[in-house]
Amino acid sequence: MPAPRWLARFNLHVTNRILGPFALRMPGMGVIEHVGRKTRRLHRTPVLIFRQSNHYVIALTYGRESEWVKNVVVQNGCVLETQARRLQLSNPYLYRDDKRLAMPAFVRIMLGLLNVSDFLELTVAGGAQAEYGKENRQFQDKKSA
Numbered sequence: 001m002p003a004p005r006w007l008a009r010f011n012l013h014v015t016n017r018i019l020g021p022f023a024l025r026m027p028g029m030g031v032i033e034h035v036g037r038k039t040r041r042l043h044r045t046p047v048l049i050f051r052q053s054n055h056y057v058i059a060l061t062y063g064r065e066s067e068w069v070k071n072v073v074v075q076n077g078c079v080l081e082t083q084a085r086r087l088q089l090s091n092p093y094l095y096r097d098d099k100r101l102a103m104p105a106f107v108r109i110m111l112g113l114l115n116v117s118d119f120l121e122l123t124v125a126g127g128a129q130a131e132y133g134k135e136n137r138q139f140q141d142k143k144s145a
Contacts, residue, residue, distance in 0.1 A: 028049060031045065037071055072092050077089050077090035
């Protein structure tokens with residue numbers, strides 16, 4: 001069973017506000033931007049991310065019933081901000097993996113202790129090129145001119 005809902009509510013109102021700025025700079029972390037299904041407000045949720053080629057996998061420590069997960073699925077994607085990059089992610093795929101094979105060994109062990117087996121996989125929109133950001137596009141424009 002994933003972490004209890006009361007802990008998710010506490011994190012939403014306290015921990016996420018503290019952790020958010022660090023999540024933008026630390027490897028393996030990022031902030032998911034998504035729009036609320038009911039409120040239409042922009043929300044920013046810090047997450048642990050695991051990159052696999054042009055996909056990102058997020059362990060759903062509070063389960064697939066988290067509001068941010070529902071928002072991302074309904075919108076068919078989100079924006080991931082990580083290490084000074086903004087990536088458009090799409091094609092959300094929710095899945096269960098009791099062996100946690102998409103995770104690094106240490107993380108696999110930790111998630112096993114927490115009994116986390118649900119994951120959300122998202123694809124970088126436009127393929128791997130999308131991650132290079134504005135700076136690379138400017139370089140490519142100058143190069144092709």
